Amino acid sequence: MKKVLQDLNFAEVQALVLSMGEKNFRAKQLFEGLTKGKKISEITSLPRPFKEKLLEEYEDEPVKIEEIFRSADGTEKYLFALADGNVVEGVLMKYKYGCTQCVSTQVGCRMGCKFCASTLNGLVRNLSAGEILAQILAVNALHAADEEVKGRGREARAVTNVVLMGSGEPLDNYAQTVKFLKNVTAEEGLHIGARNISLSTCGLVPKMYELANEGIPVNLTVSLHATSDEDRARVMPVARAYKISEILKACAYYFEKTGRRYYFEYTLIEGENCDAAHAEALAALLKGRPCHVNLIRLNEVKERSLKATGDKEAYRFLGLLEKGGLSATLRRQIGSDIGGACGQLRARRLEERAAAGTDGRDGSPG
Ligand code: SAH
Numbered sequence: 001m002k003k004v005l006q007d008l009n010f011a012e013v014q015a016l017v018l019s020m021g022e023k024n025f026r027a028k029q030l031f032e033g034l035t036k037g038k039k040i041s042e043i044t045s046l047p048r049p050f051k052e053k054l055l056e057e058y059e060d061e062p063v064k065i066e067e068i069f070r071s072a073d074g075t076e077k078y079l080f081a082l083a084d085g086n087v088v089e090g091v092l093m094k095y096k097y098g099c100t101q102c103v104s105t106q107v108g109c110r111m112g113c114k115f116c117a118s119t120l121n122g123l124v125r126n127l128s129a130g131e132i133l134a135q136i137l138a139v140n141a142l143h144a145a146d147e148e149v150k151g152r153g154r155e156a157r158a159v160t161n162v163v164l165m166g167s168g169e170p171l172d173n174y175a176q177t178v179k180f181l182k183n184v185t186a187e188e189g190l191h192i193g194a195r196n197i198s199l200s201t202c203g204l205v206p207k208m209y210e211l212a213n214e215g216i217p218v219n220l221t222v223s224l225h226a227t228s229d230e231d232r233a234r235v236m237p238v239a240r241a242y243k244i245s246e247i248l249k250a251c252a253y254y255f256e257k258t259g260r261r262y263y264f265e266y267t268l269i270e271g272e273n274c275d276a277a278h279a280e281a282l283a284a285l286l287k288g289r290p291c292h293v294n295l296i297r298l299n300e301v302k303e304r305s306l307k308a309t310g311d312k313e314a315y316r317f318l319g320l321l322e323k324g325g326l327s328a329t330l331r332r333q334i335g336s337d338i339g340g341a342c343g344q345l346r347a348r349r350l351e352e353r354a355a356a357g358t359d360g361r362d363g364s365p366g
Pocket of ligand 1: 113115116117164165166167168169170200201202203221222223224265266267296297298299300301
């Protein structure tokens with residue numbers, strides 16, 4: 001695999017351009033072209049010999065939208081093809097203020113959560129910072145000509161908010177994730193504010209402390225899904241490594257360092273974590289903390305036996321949290337007609353490939 005030019009920040013692109021014997025202004029042309037989501041070969045302001053030299057070393061299009069699934073509610077899901085043949089998925093959710101894109105940070109995942117499709121075949125590899133960024137660049141380019149986007153002003157882009165909630169555990173790919181966060185927030189780049197970015201983690205405590213010290217105050221979201229370590233370990237193996245009490249301490253530190261309230265995700269799983277007693281325990285655990293709880297309806301994964309709760313039970317659970325003094329919301333179900341949360345699209349694609357006898361590099365073990 002060739003290198004990924006989108007890994008570089010503006011200063012690094014400048015250094016590269018100068019090292020190749022080109023004038024400094026070429027760096028700006030190149031970087032602006034990439035930031036618009038163009039392939040190297042498509043940047044018309046650059047001389048062809050320079051582009052050819054770049055293409056000897058760098059991928060022309062490290063992340064390509066391979067397939068788009070459109071929902072009746074406007075949500076779009078994507079399968080992105082990487083240069084080595086791996087695929088990851090993403091989602092674009094449309095809101096009044098703009099669009100939130102969900103990006104992947106790894107091909108597969110090694111955290112082993114029992115309800116999640118991303119982890120079914122383990123971790124294949126980490127994405128580089130540029131591969132994470134290029135998922136957004138590709139979606140911006142796809143929507144660049146939309147009236148709605150143009151209506152928002154000259155420099156407007158489709159993607160206004162980003163959530164790191166696609167496949168992978170972002171803090172298990174810490175260096176590339178942080179590099180991505182630095183690059184995507186940079187003024188010369190997409191310049192998306194840290195406040196418009198949410199990072200979701202299963203709770204890798206030491207890395208949560210590190211992130212708090214980076215000076216990039218993104219919204220920190222922790223996947224909790226249980227109220228005791230014992231219950232949590234049944235659905236999230238990572239619970240054996242880090243206790244809920246340690247997670248709460250790390251969250252408090254995050255708040256102290258960034259001034260940002262933090263979030264918990266709690267996926268409602270029938271017979272597992274959504275009785276009245278669980279709601280009360282959750283309220284007792286989190287009451288008085290500067291946090292917000294996002295309840296999620298389980299997206300049933302066919303390879304797993306876990307079941308979603310009904311709407312009535314979900315609202316009852318929400319009511320109990322509110323009564324218990326928590327700030328909480330039940331996440332609206334979007335794009336359910338096109339299926340696929342967290343790795344389900346990719347899992348389906350891997351099945352198709354296997355059926356066609358072209359399993360390629362997508363690395364299901366064995
Ligand atoms: N690895 C990170 C981010 C990935 S997923 C993390 O664990 O937070 C984003 C959220 O979706 C997490 O809260 C995850 O637990 C949840 N999730 C995964 N699979 C799901 C499913 N099938 N239904 C509902 N939520 C799911």
